[in-house]
Structure formats: structure tokens, C-alpha cells
Amino acid sequence: MDKLSFRNACGQFATGVTVITTTGPDGELIGVTANSFSSVSLDPPLVLFCLGRDATSFSVFQTVGSFAVNILSEDQKAACMHFARIGDDQGEPFDGVDFETWDSGSPILSDCLANFECTTESIHDAGDHVIMVGRVNRMRCEGERKPLVFYTGKFFQI
Ligand SMILES: Cc1cc2nc3c(=O)[nH]c(=O)nc-3n(C[C@H](O)[C@H](O)[C@H](O)COP(=O)(O)O)c2cc1C
Incomplete structure (x- = not known):
């Protein structure tokens, strides 16, 4: 089993797409596209995503103690990319991106299907990724729009 075959097999699982956001120690705004989001527990309300160890924001997510999950709609492929x-845009990551902040300062992106503001509950080693578990303190659910779907390395609409 080589890496590419394994990756292709995992890609048979259709997912939504999220942008995970946080704020660094110097107030810098951070966003990472992730399709590894999952709900975990209803009571207490827990969710998770997996973060690659090679992400430039890796150390910030390890230490900052909070993050937000923003579930993208079918209109938000540009935000995903x-x-x-x-692509080519190398400017400030949040230039031209609409967002608000709630209690933790993590950017809450506009026009998403749902947003969850989380306190980091636990971090688990998992090979070349870590599993970040968050306790949801506040959420917004629009529910009307349709999701952006990621499947076999491509984007789909329902
Ligand atoms: C559809 C899609 C899903 C992704 N899912 C994840 C993920 O679950 N975890 C992850 O660490 N990176 C994921 N990535 C890759 C990161 O978004 C990308 O490596 C990002 O640049 C990392 O941010 P940073 O290195 O600038 O901090 C995904 C990329 C795409 C396009």
C-alpha cells in the first residue's frame, strides 16, 4: 500500500469543507482549510479536526487555547482555496475576507453554513497530524445554504 493509493482510498469519503481560524499571540489572524472536521460529542459539545504537523500555524494552534470552525457553503470555494x-494571492490572509469576532478573537467567517467557537479541550498525537478536540462555547447555524463538498480531490455541489 503506497501513500498515493491510501490517499486516493481515503478520498472516497465525501466531506464538507471548513476553514479553521484562530488568533496568534501577537494578534495575527490565522486560517487553515480543513476537511478533517467531525462532530464528536453532544454532551459536552465537542468537535475535532486534524492538523498537519508541517502547517506553518502548527505551533500557534498548539498553544493558543481556542479556535473556530467555519463550515463553507457551495459559494465559498474561493475561501477554501x-x-x-x-493560487497566487500571497497578501495578508484576511484582506478582503468578511468576518466578525466573538469572545476568543478567532475570526468567525461570514456567510458560512455554521460557525463554532471552541476552547481547545485536548490535543492527541496522530502520526504526521495531531487531532485537535474543541469544546464548543458558542455557535451560529444558518442552515439555509448548501455545502461545499470535497470528494476524490475535487469539489462538488449537492
Ligand atoms: C479541501 C482541502 C482540505 C484540507 N484539509 C486539511 C486538514 O484537514 N488538515 C490539514 O492540516 N490540512 C488540510 N488541508 C491543507 C491545508 O489547508 C494547507 O496545507 C494550509 O496551507 C496549511 O496552512 P499553513 O501551512 O499556512 O498554516 C486541506 C486542503 C484542502 C484544499
Whole structure:
């Protein structure tokens, strides 16, 4: 089993797409596209995402203690690509991006299907990634829009 075959097999699982955001120690705004989001527990309300150890924001997520999950709609493919650093735009990551902040300062992106503001509950080693578990303190759910879907390395709409 080589890496590429494994990756392709995992890509058979269709997911939504999120942008995970946080604020660094000097107030810098951070966003990372992630499709590894999952709900975990209803009581207490827990969610998770997996973060690659090679992400430039890795050390910030380890130490900062909070993050937000922003679930993208089918209209937000550009945000997905932007926060995956795919393409040419090398400017400030949040230039031209609409967001608000709630209690933790993590950017809460506008026009998402749902947003969750979380306190980091635990971090688990998992190979070349870590599993970040967050306790949801506040959320917004729009529920009307349709999701951006990621499947076999491509984007789809429902
Ligand atoms: C659809 C999609 C899903 C992704 N999912 C994840 C993920 O779950 N975890 C992760 O660490 N990176 C994921 N990535 C890659 C990161 O978004 C990308 O490496 C990003 O640049 C990391 O941020 P940083 O290195 O600038 O901190 C995904 C990329 C795409 C396009």
C-alpha cells in the first residue's frame, strides 16, 4: 500500500469543507482549510479536526487555547482555496475576507453554513497530524445554504 493509493482510498469519503481560524499571540489572524472536521460529542459539545504537523500555524494552534470552525457553503470555494494557500494571492490572509469576532478573537467567517467557537479541550498525537478536540462555547447555524463538498480531490455541489 503506497501513500498515493491510501490517499486516493481515503478520498472516497465525501466531506464538507471548513476553514479553521484562530488568533496568534501577537494578534495575527490565522486560517487553515480543513476537511478533517467531525462532530464528536453532544454532551459536552465537542468537535475535532486534524492538523498537519508541517502547517506553518502548527505551533500557534498548539498553544493558543481556542479556535473556530467555519463550515463553507457551495459559494465559498474561493475561501477554501485561499486558506489552503492554493493560487497566487500571497497578501495578508484576511484582506478582503468578511468576518466578525466573538469572545476568543478567532475570526468567525461570514456567510458560512455554521460557525463554532471552541476552547481547545485536548490535543492527541496522530502520526504526521495531531487531532485537535474543541469544546464548543458558542455557535451560529444558518442552515439555509448548501455545502461545499470535497470528494476524490475535487469539489462538488449537492
Ligand atoms: C479541501 C482541502 C482540505 C484540507 N484539509 C486539511 C486538514 O484537514 N488538515 C490539514 O492540516 N490540512 C488540510 N488541508 C491543507 C491545508 O489547508 C494547507 O496545507 C494550509 O496551507 C496549511 O496552512 P499553513 O501551512 O499556512 O498554516 C486541506 C486542503 C484542502 C484544499
